[in-house]
Amino acid sequence: MFTETAISKQKRWTENVMRIFFLVMTSLMILPLLLIIGYLIYKALPVLSLEFLFTNPKDNMRAGGLWAPFLGTIYLVVVSLLVSAPIGVFAAVYLNEYARESWFTRITNLAVVNLAGVPSIVHALFGVGAFVLFAGLGESILAASLTLAIMTLPVIIASTTEALKAVPMSFREACWNLGATRWQTIRRIVIPNSISGILTGVILQVSRAAGETAPIMFTGAVFYKAIAEGNLFAYNVMEQCMALSLHLFTISTQVPDVTEGIPYGTAVVLVGSVLLVNAAAIVLRVYLRTRKKW
């Protein structure tokens, strides 16, 4: 009764072929990532050390470490997220929880989608016009961070909206039936149950803000600037700063005779810190998911 027929044999064969096909595709996806990271670390090994991270570049950037660009990138990322995270999250809460379908929400949603598709160099030009010149901030950490904030805002709105939509509508209806206002519903039910998704979306924007070169190039990042080593408050937000992404571009293309390890070391630090932050996001997400309440 259960002996293998020609048809079931063929089914089993197809099943195996398809599984292997998908496995190969997955491996092809992972392979470049591993090769890139492996190659970078291999090339960077001669220069990698704690001292590399905590000293300023020296000798016209042909020697020394990464302190100024590393701290600059941290400033840019933190200031930009301090601006874009609250605005983005609260805007998404409004659009998802309060707003009724109207021309205003339709235009806003359209703007969000289109803003997310604008190339970063266009954001850079907007930043020069709006923040550096019009607002009179000059080329500064603040102007560059605001430009990065404009760039990350639509994605934060989109990811927050996703997180809010994942909370079932029936929870909201149950709260309304109990005489709760929209705000009470949001505060007691919606936000506590979407906070993991919201935070993950925000944290993932760290990597975008840290990696971009174009938006900061004309708004606040400089080729070279020495700062006090080991002082976390060495930058003023109204001054310019160095940044890892721009520094990597400079030493790979603009400065001759750089020690080979230094650009690779810069890349490792940039990719490494981004991976570290993303890993933190994943850990946070896993932790909050174990506390999932339905």
Add this chain to the structure above:
Amino acid sequence: MNSNSQNGSQTTPIIEVTDLKVHYGNTPALNGVSFDVYQNEILGIIGPAQSGKTTLLKVINRTLEFTPDTTVAGSVKLDGEDISTIGDVYGLRRRIGMVQPLPVGLPLSIYDNVAFAPRTAGIRAKSELDEIVERCLQQAALWEEVKDRLNTLGTKLSGGQQQRLTIARALSHQPDILCLDEFSIAVDPVTTMRIEEVLKTLRTEMTILLVTNLVQQAKRLANRTAFFLNGDLIEIDTTDIIFSENPSEQATYDYVNGTFG
């Protein structure tokens, strides 16, 4: 069981619905229905899907306002006051307990589920909340099963327990009217019977609107029964008459006896 079916039918109406019309966009959901609900009766509301039963409940506690693009005409009065002009809509909703078809345990502890409405209404005292939680869980016949684990998640209860939790929550704001929308749809027959027993006790304290797709449930519990069809109120009368051999409308007889359509 229908010995007291005349209960309430002579007393004052608590809800007066007059020529109520509801549209979703251009689609009509209720086409001008008028009826009264009397104090301390169980009004059974029966009818096939898409007949406007759920819409009716949403109009009464004004949660239809959360659905975009709806228009409501006609009037619904609660204790003689038109609900559309009531200032404190949240107070209105707390006068009406609502139980939805699928059990919805909020992602909070059992205790917090029941304490949710009292807290949003401003009650903070622990002793008062404790007392409300115990009373409501007792009333919903759930207390004995959960009294030792009030801090576990309400969403982790079984479907039948969650539906009783929903009823306890609906009672937590001491409503005058309890609306149940096909509460037994996701509940096993034993739990259904337990909840029906609960409703029989509750009718002494409040008015109950029982929307049900089980006509026998209306027959078991309701003092009066209303039959809705495609947004029209076909007939409303005492349950004895609706389920007799000769209700006023042939459609009622056909639906009640399962020979509909």
